[in-house]
Amino acid sequence: MLDFEELDYQETPLGEISLRRRAEPRLEGTIIYEVKLGDEFLMSSLFPEAEIQLSNIGLAALEGSDWDVIVGGLGLGYTAAAALENPKLKSLMVIDVMEAVIDWHQRGIVPLGKELTSDPRCQLVHADFFAVASATETGFYPEEPTKLVHAVLLDIDHTPNYWLNPQNSTFYTTKSLQSMANKLHPGGIFGLWSDDPPDTQFIKLLDSIFASSEAHVINFPNPYTRKESSNTVYLARKSK
Numbered sequence: 001m002l003d004f005e006e007l008d009y010q011e012t013p014l015g016e017i018s019l020r021r022r023a024e025p026r027l028e029g030t031i032i033y034e035v036k037l038g039d040e041f042l043m044s045s046l047f048p049e050a051e052i053q054l055s056n057i058g059l060a061a062l063e064g065s066d067w068d069v070i071v072g073g074l075g076l077g078y079t080a081a082a083a084l085e086n087p088k089l090k091s092l093m094v095i096d097v098m099e100a101v102i103d104w105h106q107r108g109i110v111p112l113g114k115e116l117t118s119d120p121r122c123q124l125v126h127a128d129f130f131a132v133a134s135a136t137e138t139g140f141y142p143e144e145p146t147k148l149v150h151a152v153l154l155d156i157d158h159t160p161n162y163w164l165n166p167q168n169s170t171f172y173t174t175k176s177l178q179s180m181a182n183k184l185h186p187g188g189i190f191g192l193w194s195d196d197p198p199d200t201q202f203i204k205l206l207d208s209i210f211a212s213s214e215a216h217v218i219n220f221p222n223p224y225t226r227k228e229s230s231n232t233v234y235l236a237r238k239s240k
Contacts, residue, residue, distance in 0.1 A: 007109050010100040012037075014165055017100050019110065027223055033076060033110060035101070037164070045111065048078040049220035050193055050231035051155055055082035057216055057233055058153050058191035059089070066090040068149045070140050072129035073156035074101050077112035079193075083153070084119050092122045093140060095129040102126055129156060130168050134176040139183050148185045155193040160202045162195070172202070177209050184238045192234040202234065211239035 004022040015038040023029045024046075033045040059067070065088040071080050074096040083092050094116070096102055102124045105113035116122050132138075133152065138145045157163045160172045170176055181190065190210065198215035206213035213236040222229040 008100065008104060012098060012100060014098070017098060019100075019104055035076065042164075043075045045076055046223075047220060047229070048076070050218040050233060051075065051078040052082045053216070053218050054153050054155055054191050054193045054233050055079050055086075058151055058189050058235060059083060059086050061189050061235060061237065062088075062150055063187060064088075064150075067151060068147075069093070070095065070133075070149050070152045072133065072152065072154040074098075074105065074124065075155060076110055077105060077116050079153055079155050080116055080122065081112045084116070084122060089121060092119075093125055094122065095125045095127050095132060095140075097126070097128045099126045129154070130171045130176070133180040133183070134171060136179050136182075148183060149188065150185050151189040151191065152180060152184065153191040159194045159196040160192070160199060172205070174205065174209060177205070181209055181238055186238060187240040188238045190234075190236045190238075194232040194234065196232060197230070198232050198234075206234065206236040210236035212237050 007019045007021055009016065009018045018036045020034045022032055024032050034041060035043040067089050068091045069083055069089060071083065071092065071094045074080065074094050080092060080094045083089055104110045105116055105124060108114045132140060139147050140149055141147045157168055163169050198217065203213055203215060213234065216233045216235065217230050218233055219228045219230045
C-alpha cells in the first residue's frame with residue numbers, strides 16, 4: 001500500500017470533496033481514512049469515538065424496541081454502523097447531501113461501506129437532511145408522509161454555530177427544530193454531535209422545544225497532542 005493515496009476526488013455544489021487513505025508513520029504506520037472538503041478536514045478514521053457515542057448514547061435513551069432511526073450525515077459511517085449494532089433497531093435511514101460519500105460506501109472503498117450496504121435494515125438516501133427534517137407537510141419517508149421515527153441522530157455541521165454550509169444555519173432555530181421534533185414519536189430522541197464544548201445557549205434552545213436535554217462530553221486520546229481531546233453529544237427527549 002502507498003503511504004498516501006487519493007481514492008476519490010469529485011466536484012460538488014459545496015466544493016471539492018476528496019477521500020484519502022494514508023499511512024501515519026508517527027503511529028507505526030496506522031492506516032487512516034480522511035475526508036476533505038476544499039481545504040477543510042471533515043472526518044478522520046483516527047477519531048471516531050464521539051460519532052460512535054452519538055449512536056450509543058442516543059439509542060440507550062430510547063425505550064421499547066423495533067426502532068426506526070434517522071442519521072443525518074454519513075461521513076465514514078461510524079454513527080450508522082454503531083446504530084446497526086443495536087439489536088432493537090428495526091430500520092435505519094442515513095441521509096447525506098453528498099452523492100459522492102454514498103458512492104464510496106456503495107463501492108466499498110471505505111472501511112465500513114460493505115457493512116452498511118449489506119445490512120437490509122440500512123438505507124442510504126441522497127438528499128438534504130435539513131430540508132427534509134425542516135419540512136412541515138412531509139416526514140422522512142416520502143411514501144409514508146405521516147410516519148414518525150424514534151430517533152434522529154445528526155452529525156453534519158462542526159457545531160450548531162459553525163456550519164458546513166451557511167444555509168444550514170436555519171435548522172438551528174425554534175421553527176425548524178420544532179418541525180423535526182414533530183416527526184418523532186412521543187419520548188423520541190434527538191442527538192447531535194458537536195466539535196465544541198457544550199453551548200449553554202443551544203441547550204436553552206433545545207429545552208424550549210423538548211421535554212429535556214443534556215450534553216455529554218466525549219473524551220478520547222489524541223496521539224498527535226499526546227493529550228485528551230473532546231467532542232460534545234447533545235441529547236434531547238420529546239415529551240411522552
